[in-house]
Amino acid sequence: MTQPTTEAASVRVAASLRTEILDGVIEPGTWIRQEEVAERLGASRLPVREALRILTAEGLITVEPNRGARVPVLDRREVEVLYRMRERLEPLALVESMPNLGAVDFDRIRDLQQQIEAIDDLRDFLALDRAFHLATYSACGIDHLQDTVVRLWNATQHYRRAFMELAGPQRRWVVNAEHSLIIDALDRQDGQDAERYLVGHIRRTRRELIAHPELFSDA
Amino acid sequence: MTQPTTEAASVRVAASLRTEILDGVIEPGTWIRQEEVAERLGASRLPVREALRILTAEGLITVEPNRGARVPVLDRREVEVLYRMRERLEPLALVESMPNLGAVDFDRIRDLQQQIEAIDDLRDFLALDRAFHLATYSACGIDHLQDTVVRLWNATQHYRRAFMELAGPQRRWVVNAEHSLIIDALDRQDGQDAERYLVGHIRRTRRELIAHPELFSDA
DNA sequence: CCCCTTGAAATTGGATCCATCTTCTGGGAA
DNA sequence: TTCCCAGAAGATGGATCCAATTTCAAGGGG
Structure with missing residues (x-):
């Protein structure tokens, strides 16, 4: 075999x-x-x-x-720059992936989003959120790009969890709304819009996350 | 010890x-x-x-x-996307690094550029070119960002060498001119300009490199 | 003539044992 | 009391041997 x-x-x-x-x-x-x-x-x-x-x-x-x-401990500036890397790389991954997304991919993306909206446990929420975004990039066909994006998610995972714990469950509705906008742009095959919404999604999280100094070790 | x-x-x-x-x-x-x-x-x-x-x-x-x-064999689209990743990430590294570049860093950067202009061997040229760009990012202080940039240089190194072999030695004067513009912008602490010149530098190389289908394995 | 199977050779993956480095603890002297 | 040094204990790095997987070639059957 x-x-x-x-x-x-x-x-x-x-x-x-x-x-x-x-x-x-x-x-x-x-x-x-x-x-x-x-x-x-x-x-x-x-x-x-x-x-x-x-x-x-x-x-x-x-x-x-x-x-x-x-597991490395990051200071605030490090997390901020990692999010800026995401803001620049993930739109590229999304635009390269969008034309190659098939019907099964769209089904999976929508299914993940429905699960996200229904889930309660924070651990599951984070895993599904990650899976959702990676699914939208999955058709880009460039392993190196996908691997790099995964590394960025990995490195920042701890601080994302800590932030969501602080922000409380109502913060998730912002996430869900922004996900819907991305799905909508993908449906219309509008790369410009998808890129815009994704950048906004990441940037908003970065700003709110950075605004919590108690999450980081540095003075 | x-x-x-x-x-x-x-x-x-x-x-x-x-x-x-x-x-x-x-x-x-x-x-x-x-x-x-x-x-x-x-x-x-x-x-x-x-x-x-x-x-x-x-x-x-x-x-x-x-x-x-x-060592992986890449097709044309893969190399193109890797260069697009460079276009997005390296300007970030440069902008984050520029404010922290000290006098010794500038000396090293100028010294590398002088060596590049004097060197003849292609192998040395490629190594110095790489060292020059990485030196301009060296003060960004974010290991993850520098590592990611290094990975992109690593993955595309073979095709950069093959391209420079085809293009001939006169192609290097374009590189030198663009490097001078970047050094100049860094001297003036003009991040906007430095970013602009760097993006142009990478983009020009991408376009010229992609224009040689004989460098790649795919149909 | 082509394809499938079978077995041996080559190569990678894993376990155990030993060497080297780091760290912690205890004792002694200023 | 505090600092420093030595020695032991614990952890990582490396070498050798063995098992499992893959590959390639030879032989038989269709």
Whole structure:
């Protein structure tokens, strides 16, 4: 068979750690011990080391030589610039993806948005929000672009969660409204409009997020 | 001592492979055998595996499970979008970096440009051109942004070299002129102008590069 | 003549053991 | 009391051996 029967251990370990980091189970700044992870996930230390490299490539952790790996702690300016990167890159991904979006893609996008509007749990909301945006970029056909966007989402995930906790559930209705505008522009195949709404969506979040100094470690 | 006495083997192997890939010694499409690299660089296979992960994170190679690693072959559209990503990201890096550039940075930038104008060998030219642009971004203070830019340069390096080989040495004078405009704008602390010149610089290269279908594999 | 199967060789992935580096703790001296 | 140094413990980095997967070639059947 041409399909691997069992997933590689390093990929499994990376998947587990990825979920734990994105869900905030592993908080920024805490060291990730190879042996602890190994015995907890039932693997040797070697695939754990490979997994840490994978997660480094995804922008989820940073590795310090002979020290270990941990989820990086970002200051306010860093998060702000990461959001400015999103403002510039994601519209490109959206415009490149839009012409190639098929009927099944649109169904999936609308379905995700309906789930977002119905969901209550914050963890699920964040995962669905992420899945929604990535779905709109999924047809761009450029792996490097999609990977870069994922890295930006990964690096900022912790602060997005902290912000949404602070902002409360009513903040989600802003998100939902802006998502609807994007879907509408995609429906009309209007790239200019889609780009405009997406930039506004990201920029608004950046501004509101940055306005909370208590989310960041720096003075 | 707080400084590591000897560099980690995986870092050394990664450095060697990185140079070989950027210089075109390892061409896109060819498989990179772990054992071959290991004995050639005097290390075990394990640090080679770590090195391949490092290079994957840098956008230089792609790893296929149970298959191996190789420098990816890009089609024309992929290279075009990568350049569009550069057009959007590098101006941000430049604007964020410019206010923090000190006197030593400016000296280094001017020195690099003088070297570029004097150099003859294509390999050195490409390395200096890369160093020049990265130097102008070096004060932005956002690791993630700089890393992303480096990945874009890495991924497109092969096609930049192939293009410059085709275009001939007189093409370099266009580069030098545009570099001078950027330096001038930085001197005046005019972010708008610097951004404008940089976008033009990248866009011109993209257009001329894309105009050579013989550089790409696709139909 | 072509295609499928089968087996061996080559290559990658994983486990265990050892070396090296970092860090923490305890003791001693100013 | 405080600072510094030495030594032990813990963690990461590396080497070797073994298992699983892929690839390629040879042989048989349609």
